[in-house]
Amino acid sequence: MSGRTGFRAAVEPLKISAVDRLVDEIRAFVAEQGLQVGDALPTERELGERFQASRNTVREALVILRAYGLVETRPKAGAVIAGDHAEAVRRVFAFHNGVSPDSFRDLQGFRRIVETGVGEHIILHATGADFDRLDAVNDELLAADGVEELALADYRFHEALVALGGNRTALATYRLMRPVIVDLMHVGKAARPARAETHETHGRIAAALRARDRIAFAYLLSRHLDYGLQFVTGSGPGAPRGDPGDG
Amino acid sequence: MSGRTGFRAAVEPLKISAVDRLVDEIRAFVAEQGLQVGDALPTERELGERFQASRNTVREALVILRAYGLVETRPKAGAVIAGDHAEAVRRVFAFHNGVSPDSFRDLQGFRRIVETGVGEHIILHATGADFDRLDAVNDELLAADGVEELALADYRFHEALVALGGNRTALATYRLMRPVIVDLMHVGKAARPARAETHETHGRIAAALRARDRIAFAYLLSRHLDYGLQFVTGSGPGAPRGDPGDG
DNA sequence: CGTCGTATTTGTTGGACCAGATAACCGTAG
């Protein structure tokens, strides 16, 4: 592992900073020592001595490692290997919470792709217990109070749907987008709570899956996802920061 | 914007470190000053003076900001606001490059979901010029030399396919997984180059799209994605580091 | 077994120096 270590653009000449070097070395150290989740790293001074770097440099490297979710640090306890890497990715993703209005349609389109895609798997493989659980998650929506909780409950149903799909990558991706999805739902819910309505639509979607009716499922899901469009279309011009498709 | 700032788990008591405080303050500063991509931040010393923090603390905060892709720093040039947030997410994603063998099927399943999903859009909306470009990308595969280039060219065809889908989120997600996808392709190519074979299969997939034949497209794509399975199945026991589904 | 000190470790600060780049300055040629 750790074949590609160069994070800097390939064009940049060999100008590896001491911090970046330390990041790689500490990573290699963790790997070759076979450190598992929960194991502790050497102290900062010790790392500095081992890799011939100042404690400040070690600290900056540890800051990066922490930002990347490899380690967690607590005073005195030191740095320990952390699990839950997805959380780090999600944090970075959530960090840029710019939900431009025009991206709503885009995101919903992606959700349609993923959810209809996993729907195929659900129709083929899900059991009755799975559907019961899906209904149970949906029912939690009725107990949700306030816009925030409502949006979260709404999201949870869809996440449960994706989870039933049995594809970890799809689920991870969906979770990755949670902040953005919830944010968008937040807008919709604020405009029109519609708790009972959402609950019923979810129920019909689940019922279509239970009936193995993929046509109805796709239709209901699409309509459900498009529903919120009325609250955002025409709300404003394009996004101010359209990312210029990177190279 | 910047409503939710708490990245730390909600359970953790209010124990904000000076560095984290600085991260938030600098972010707020960028927002309220309306700094755009390319604009420069104040110098480290100036930031330290403005926010009452040591330069070392400022540096640690800037390291985090850099890890999160908000800024880029170059010696002397200082820190400038960076675009291309997706790059930061991708970096973090690539950082944990644990490509466990058993995840191959999972990833391919996700790719199938995304690529068949965008295929629907392509069939409905793509023009002849779009298909020509897709073929052109595919032809680049013939010029690829070596396993590395081959894997990359293979990836590029699929990325071009997703790009034709017209969904930025799907494309961004696909790019996010590029390192993992290319890594897996790398394994496959090393076992069996099959350049001409891959090129022909891609060509048939593109032809199916051009003919608006969604059945053929789905079939060819599925078979293409499943193709590499023979090289990894039974190659070894489960992944050494299966992430324990985060909460 | 519980309590308390103490030593160790991280968190934070201030300062120092270096390498590199930019800007200001100056002398000279036209």
Added chain:
DNA sequence: CTACGGTTATCTGGTCCAACAAATACGACG
């Protein structure tokens, strides 16, 4: 006088050092 090339001053990030504060793990001790 102006334009240009070279030199110097200065500024900035990168790295390091020393020190103190705060938190806590660990062992001594009652």
